[in-house]
Amino acid sequence: MHPPHRHPILLVLNRCKTLKHLRCIHAKLTTLGLAFLHPSPTFTKLLYTFTLLHPLPPTNSIDYALSLFHHIPSPSTFAYNLLIRARTLLSSPFQALILFARMRRLSIPPDYHSFPFALKACARLRSQPLGRALHSQVLKFGFATDLFVHNTLISMYASSDSMHDARSLFDEICSCDVVTYNTLIDGYVKAGNIILARKVFDKMPQRDTVSWGTLLAGYSQMRQFEEALQLFDRMLESGSRPDDVALVSALSCCAQLGALDQGKVIHQYIKENRAALNVYLVTGLVDMYAKCGCIDVAAEMFESAPHKNLFTWNAIVVGLATHGHGERSLQYFERMISLGVRPDGVSFLGVLVACSHAGLIDTARRLFDEMESVYGVARELKHYGCMADLLGRAGLMEKAMDMIKSMPMEADAYVWGGVLGGCRIHGNVEIAEIATEHLLRLKPEDSGVYSIMAGIYANARRWEDVARIRRVMDDRRVRKNVGCSLIEVEGTNHGFVADLNACSVN
Numbered sequence: 001m002h003p004p005h006r007h008p009i010l011l012v013l014n015r016c017k018t019l020k021h022l023r024c025i026h027a028k029l030t031t032l033g034l035a036f037l038h039p040s041p042t043f044t045k046l047l048y049t050f051t052l053l054h055p056l057p058p059t060n061s062i063d064y065a066l067s068l069f070h071h072i073p074s075p076s077t078f079a080y081n082l083l084i085r086a087r088t089l090l091s092s093p094f095q096a097l098i099l100f101a102r103m104r105r106l107s108i109p110p111d112y113h114s115f116p117f118a119l120k121a122c123a124r125l126r127s128q129p130l131g132r133a134l135h136s137q138v139l140k141f142g143f144a145t146d147l148f149v150h151n152t153l154i155s156m157y158a159s160s161d162s163m164h165d166a167r168s169l170f171d172e173i174c175s176c177d178v179v180t181y182n183t184l185i186d187g188y189v190k191a192g193n194i195i196l197a198r199k200v201f202d203k204m205p206q207r208d209t210v211s212w213g214t215l216l217a218g219y220s221q222m223r224q225f226e227e228a229l230q231l232f233d234r235m236l237e238s239g240s241r242p243d244d245v246a247l248v249s250a251l252s253c254c255a256q257l258g259a260l261d262q263g264k265v266i267h268q269y270i271k272e273n274r275a276a277l278n279v280y281l282v283t284g285l286v287d288m289y290a291k292c293g294c295i296d297v298a299a300e301m302f303e304s305a306p307h308k309n310l311f312t313w314n315a316i317v318v319g320l321a322t323h324g325h326g327e328r329s330l331q332y333f334e335r336m337i338s339l340g341v342r343p344d345g346v347s348f349l350g351v352l353v354a355c356s357h358a359g360l361i362d363t364a365r366r367l368f369d370e371m372e373s374v375y376g377v378a379r380e381l382k383h384y385g386c387m388a389d390l391l392g393r394a395g396l397m398e399k400a401m402d403m404i405k406s407m408p409m410e411a412d413a414y415v416w417g418g419v420l421g422g423c424r425i426h427g428n429v430e431i432a433e434i435a436t437e438h439l440l441r442l443k444p445e446d447s448g449v450y451s452i453m454a455g456i457y458a459n460a461r462r463w464e465d466v467a468r469i470r471r472v473m474d475d476r477r478v479r480k481n482v483g484c485s486l487i488e489v490e491g492t493n494h495g496f497v498a499d500l501n502a503c504s505v506n
Helices: 008-015 019-032 039-052 059-070 077-089 093-105 114-125 128-141 147-159 163-172 178-190 194-203 209-221 225-237 244-257 260-273 279-291 295-304 310-322 326-338 345-358 361-373 381-393 397-406 413-426 429-442 447-459 463-475
Strands: 484-489 492-497
Touching (some): 008 039, 019 039, 059 077, 077 114, 114 147, 147 178, 178 194, 178 209, 225 244, 244 279, 279 295, 295 310, 310 345, 326 345, 345 361, 361 381, 381 397, 397 413, 413 447, 429 447
């Protein structure tokens, strides 16, 4: 007879990869009688294996985890920790905290794993009061000096928008590890304070891949693209191997800057250091090449990818639409739908832009109508702005105004800007005046609105109104928008700003 914890069937659990496989082993253990002869070690082992499955089981599988837990006669601290962790991971953080409270009511002593799991649940809920209550329990049980617990406390306060408390905890630690630094950097990045994140990064005695990737992603999110690429270059010089987060962030920065040469260098690095491209890197490459205007290369990357997700499809649809390949973008969108990939707001924005470039008015209106009714995608201001631009270009000014009246929210500058642009093309002075009134209320310092309206009046030979618009512009001291050009030379981006003194006012 094998001891219950050494039975060959239980040892197979170490190689279990899927929930289906786990259920099969559970069934075998039941038929062998082990589940009834030795319920505590058997069901604890099954529950432990459940928490290690990767990728995570679906959310509704929590019922199975609960059934395993309830079959344990007297659950230990370890068993409670496993279920609390499962609850937190499967989007049930509140239930995880209820379980922790039940554990405390039953006088089952928490250990240095119990608090991190419970604190992660608080972080998911962004509940600072609950987090503070758990912090007091940490102090009561003497786990405040445990580095794992301390790091989780910093993460909890950072997730609860309390960077002051997170920083205070960081300063209390005598010997921080790299995880402590990374946690604080991540908190500052999520709070949008990239300056303090960089200061902490620069003070690190040693850095790992996560340190570089977190700060790089922060620069990208804050649209400080050049700083991000400089950091990426420094990362490579230091000998650190960038992970997927760093590589995708760097590719995104290249896409935003139009830095094709740098994007190609990163692509070459990926070829030399990755055995295969995963879906995240493929998406980053498709997006980079598409936004840099290399449409054929982007399409080639897309077609060669063995796995694609929604973001990959969006990258090619939006990239094609942005560069005027309307018909082709629409074909990819329709292909995406036919393959069962559900579109989101970005998908529809891309295809509406595609329809605008291709002049496909009826198709755009049909898709706009189907967004909510067929696909369950809520219309946002950006979608209304795209439709206003499309209808304006087509001269359907009354249709555009009817759409604005039916909007569930107030139109923004992009919506009215689309209407004004259409009025400029088709010379509709009456609606242009309405659009201008709204735009000047929203953006009174935008010189472009005054210039467009003056041009519309001039085309209609209403010279007194032209003079009036210019007087209003002078009275309000509105300055002309500064033009800027960006060009990449030998991997370096150079910006050129127009000299306003050399510009003549038309």
